[in-house]
Amino acid sequence: MESAIISVFVIGYLAITLEHNLKIDKLIPALIMMAVSWALISFGIDTFPNWFDSANHGLVEGFSSLVHDDKMHLVEETLLHHLGKTAEILVFLLGAMTIVEIIDYFDGFSTIKSFIRTKSKKKILWIFSILAFILSAIIDNLTATIVLISILQKIVNDRSVRIWYAGLIIIAANAGGAWSPIGDVTTTMLWIGDKVSTGQLFTHLFLPSVICMVVPSFIASFLPAFKGDLELQEEEDNKPKNKFSATMLYLGLGAIVFVPFFKVATHLPPYVGMMLSLGVVAIFAEIYSNSKFSLTEIDSSESDAHAHHSPVHHSLSKIELPSILFFLGILMAVAALESLGILFGFANTLKESMPLMGTELAGTAVSDLVVMLLGIGSAVIDNVPLVAASLGMFSEPLDNPLWHFIAYSAGTGGSMLIIGSAAGVVAMGMEKIDFFWYLKKISWLALIGFLAGAIAFIVMRSIL
Numbered sequence: 001m002e003s004a005i006i007s008v009f010v011i012g013y014l015a016i017t018l019e020h021n022l023k024i025d026k027l028i029p030a031l032i033m034m035a036v037s038w039a040l041i042s043f044g045i046d047t048f049p050n051w052f053d054s055a056n057h058g059l060v061e062g063f064s065s066l067v068h069d070d071k072m073h074l075v076e077e078t079l080l081h082h083l084g085k086t087a088e089i090l091v092f093l094l095g096a097m098t099i100v101e102i103i104d105y106f107d108g109f110s111t112i113k114s115f116i117r118t119k120s121k122k123k124i125l126w127i128f129s130i131l132a133f134i135l136s137a138i139i140d141n142l143t144a145t146i147v148l149i150s151i152l153q154k155i156v157n158d159r160s161v162r163i164w165y166a167g168l169i170i171i172a173a174n175a176g177g178a179w180s181p182i183g184d185v186t187t188t189m190l191w192i193g194d195k196v197s198t199g200q201l202f203t204h205l206f207l208p209s210v211i212c213m214v215v216p217s218f219i220a221s222f223l224p225a226f227k228g229d230l231e232l233q234e235e236e237d238n239k240p241k242n243k244f245s246a247t248m249l250y251l252g253l254g255a256i257v258f259v260p261f262f263k264v265a266t267h268l269p270p271y272v273g274m275m276l277s278l279g280v281v282a283i284f285a286e287i288y289s290n291s292k293f294s295l296t297e298i299d300s301s302e303s304d305a306h307a308h309h310s311p312v313h314h315s316l317s318k319i320e321l322p323s324i325l326f327f328l329g330i331l332m333a334v335a336a337l338e339s340l341g342i343l344f345g346f347a348n349t350l351k352e353s354m355p356l357m358g359t360e361l362a363g364t365a366v367s368d369l370v371v372m373l374l375g376i377g378s379a380v381i382d383n384v385p386l387v388a389a390s391l392g393m394f395s396e397p398l399d400n401p402l403w404h405f406i407a408y409s410a411g412t413g414g415s416m417l418i419i420g421s422a423a424g425v426v427a428m429g430m431e432k433i434d435f436f437w438y439l440k441k442i443s444w445l446a447l448i449g450f451l452a453g454a455i456a457f458i459v460m461r462s463i464l
Helices: 002-017 027-043 068-105 121-139 141-155 159-178 185-192 198-220 245-266 270-290 311-316 321-339 342-353 368-380 383-393 401-416 422-431 435-441 443-463
Strands: none
Touching (some): 002 027, 068 321, 121 159, 159 422, 185 198, 185 270, 185 383, 245 270, 368 401, 422 435
């Protein structure tokens, strides 16, 4: 039965990786993989020799001698445990996504466009790279990429030039998301899973992430694509600017940044702080929205689409539910493998068979090479299941350098292929970027940045 569950996972994983070829959204195989895996566990519970206790991170003693009803009760408890941990991540993401949509409802991101006052291609490259790096740490790398490419489309006419900028935005956004607990879903998973803390994550990953962004941008600034000046688009949008746009931008970003501080102060799970932030932002959104209406006239800046919705309801209708369902499916499917002790056994085999994996600073035997391969693998395979698997494989304590390096590798490694990260996939869709164009023009820059940041991390680890 274990072989059947592993086969289901491999087939589902392959379907997720080939979603663009199969033209099937990756949430579908993820959900099927989850349901079938747990169904097979239920049918074959009496045939399994081991059961992994995720709460205590160890195998259940005497599992094989338990009666059927006791084993099923253990399955139900384990399923509920994993669902609770997964729900923490999903509720957190729902809150963050809703705040971002509320900011967009008030056209808050248009404020960022005012920062661009130059025609120099090189200067614009650095402006977008730095903005992507900073924004992705606050509103996550996916949303930062959407926002910046949307702005790019409004100011740069030539698509052949825009796709170069989009490629560097992907690298910078993924680098910025790696050092922030709210910047990338994989880093968020490690943070919520009590593997990394905000302060230590910043201390160990900020400089490597900066290097991962700066090195490719610096090299690219000497390429022909970024020489000379741009012909910027004239402002064609005659719609009056929303007078609350800047206020809601700063309020929304501030509310998201507040969440890590709330966690440190209260020791409550991050989703509690995110719900508080969402509630505060929603209050101001409703107040500002109501102020646009009077008995005699309606503010012309309010679109017809918005006129019949509260900003909160409108924003909730626009969040990426397919992504939420995908995370649910893949995390619960990985939990099935973890519960059978498969990931635990694989980790132990890996440690025993690779003597080079031992270092004092890593706490347990995990080589830098293996973690870097995980990063390279995240460019080909989705990084969410890779990090989910690492959570089940290793039992290192909070803020062990292993977790910091996994956060860096999984977060930035996906830049090496355009399908390797959520930021790359959305940029591919928005600008119709060809896979092989990106592979030829951008991938080598991403690889250099990834390796430069990894070397910086290893050097810093030996010092700190």
